[in-house]
Amino acid sequence: MASHSSSPSASDASDRPESYDLVVRAQRAFVDGAFRPAALVIRDGIIRAVADIEAPFDATDDLTLPDDQVLIPGIVDTHVHVNEPGRTDWEGFASATRAAAAGGVTTIIDMPLNSIPPTTTPEALELKRAAAARQATVDVGFWGGAIPSSLGGLRALHEAGVFGFKAFLSPSGVDEFPHLSTVELHQALAELAEFDGLLIVHAEDPRVLADHENAGGTGYDAFVASRPESSELTAIEHVIEGLRMTGARAHILHLSAASALPAIRAAKAEGLRLTVETCPHYLSFAAEGIPDGATQYKCCPPIRDESNREALWQALLDGDIDLIASDHSPSTRELKLAHGGDFGLAWGGISGLQVSFPAVWSTARAQQIPLERVLEWMCVGTSALVGLSQKGVLTAGADADFVAFAPDESFTVDADHLEHKNKLTAFEGSELTGVVHATWLAGAPVFSLEPVVDAAGLRGTLLNPVLINAS
Template identity: 80%
Template sequence: MSEPYDVVVRATRACVDGAFRPAALAVSGGTIVAIGEVDARFEALRDETLPDSQVLIPGIVDSHVHVNEPGRTDWEGFASATKAAAAGGVTTIIDMPLNSIPPTTTPEALDLKRAAAARQATVDVGFWGGAIPSSLGHLEPLHDAGVFGFKAFLSPSGVDEFPHLSTEQLHQALAEIATFDGLLIVHAEDPGVLAAHENAGGVGYEDFVASRPEAAEKTAIDHIIEGLRATGARAHILHLSSAGALPAIRAAKAEGLRLTVETCPHYLSFAAEGIPDGATQYKCCPPIRDEANRELLWQALVAGDIDLIASDHSPSTRELKLGHGGDFGLAWGGISGLQVSLPAVWSAAQACGIGLESVLEWMSVATSRLANLTAKGSLTVGSDADFVAFAPEETFTVIAEHLQHKNKLTAFEGSHLHGVVHTTWLRGTPIFSIDQPVDAELTGTLLTRIAQPSLTGETSWQ
């Protein structure tokens, strides 16, 4: 070629086409333009070789992040969230439509989100829209404005400005979204089941789990499946915690319904037996369940019944999370874990005998596929040059004060994890280095939904 590549990165182990092999990746204009043998004679302005202890992997795509800006920026914000993402090897996030004020339920609210993110993003950022009772019948304009799909709650969300849908409204939303082949992503807990199991709260973790039983997830997922069968729409179940719902999910997929499912690092890392009373840093909805349930979630990932893993990073202030004397009924229900999601999942996977290739399939490839981000999630020619130098055998202990999250608290505090992110690149530009400060301009791009491929016959997004 007449001009040298912008950068070449060489590694004795690079995850190319889903398998690790020696490789050199050449980048021009932010895109991977050539992949050769590790000693390929590529001419470049910068030529970097990773030590043998580090592997080159695609950047993580986290499709479930609550940034909370504007409106609740004291909980988190685009500056802190995207710095945390970069430090954790996450190169793309998709922001949830709550807990910001206003929520992303109109094109005007999306404009506010985009304006806030544009000034501060270190990584690429996309946006989910919201489906609430008042927005039903008006979803297509927000879809046309570029959101990747619509989030709905089937039980109270925890914030008044984002009310949940009834079962009838859920089916209305699915029917409406089916007309333009959009995607509904759903917090699946049934409010009737929750009301029947409501208790007085308190510091007992067992009491908290009892207040949000598996039946709440199973019933809500049954309602989603009924709606898919009636409308032909697409839906994605968020943060599955209950293995009891897996038989219905398997049957729905076998039937050909367009359903995908995620779970989260905390459900794969922790078990109810290890959560002390009063430890509200572990509170999330639906809750972390027992060890036997955790093992079944791992088995479902391996079997393909669960499609992907996303962080559900849902931070709040310390007062909201810890300021109620350990009362699970009063504490904010969300776990902060964006920066440590990759090492947390890798550590738990390693303990189950699962390889890093599978972790990347669930956290990069499948999450990219969910949002049809065709240039993300893999090291292939033509993809964005988003990659990470990751040392899978190095260990560290999570110290919340060292994280980039705005509020320095996490359920992973004190966890001893495998896997250290050394360098993160976005389109070939370093945006994080563990060894030295990265003095780079804000590099994040605001992502917009692109047209989905044809979903007739064998679909590519499942």
């Protein structure tokens, strides 16, 4: 695993015992799971100390955040479709990572589809790395793909540096990334168990979907009925069965169906190595509020009703769901909107990378859920999933990726002002609370709403792309 720099050493400290690049002071910094006054001390892209807020240091820059801003770790988003190469008109590393930085996200893990080629071979992974290295504003890592033709060769892609392997249990929507049958799912888990690889799963059962298939149309209720909760539950049961047979690790992506929670809870109690995520759109929206023909809300599995949304929140609080990731899945405006509101024809995916963190915080805040819990789900839980212990925390030795965030400041989402390549999002017009004022990567600013004032004057934006490798 390559990082920005090595952790502090004794020789490092003796060479330059009091010389630092940056100190950032805040009355409220998220340290050891709670907010307290602190000074973050940075050198060579690494947090060297978390000190008393008034402690003196010899540093090139010394910043103090306003009292209405908190200092938090950079968000780690483990579910992002960048779509480059091959479908770069849908997004791309330049626009996706700019949007990430503007949303307080300092690390993204890119999905193996919908790019062409998908990341199912070491050669395809190298194409991804080359594309990202030229353009990335934030840190980027990569998932591999488990498709029928890649089974038996997963170890080579693992050793090339992916964080794990994505599998669909139902058609993915793109021909170059076919789904696994139940037998192939269990084969993949057995193969991954040999080297303790991680399988991340789009869990919908194709037989259940076929039984509920309809002719499409503009009715949102009909679309939800075509992808019932039972499709998720059945597919998750197949994953659980495979874990029981193989001892492997698996992660359920974008859980939508609260009715699957008892099976998940039982599997975890049994000691099976299963983790689960849900997404900002499932926590922010409910079917009752989605108009017919509003295909900007189409995603698979679908956004379900209000009682389901409430149950997902409770499952997060109870620990049955481990983390929240965006599942940023953009497309062109034509693919999303050009079919007269027909849910059967529109592309399925929510574009929301830049607003995911404030969207989750807004809904949590309305329910009096503290910001600390949101950071556990979007920083700590996500970094734990991919084994990036130096991400998502403000502690000595961690990467100096952090955000100045105003938790009580509000804004209205205007898609035209987002960094996403295609200016379309289900969050358009949403009144959200929580504004990212500045984002730093490896101690250097990669986004700011306004110039950052310090003892040296004004600092401009400095892009510092570093690619993460899992090897």
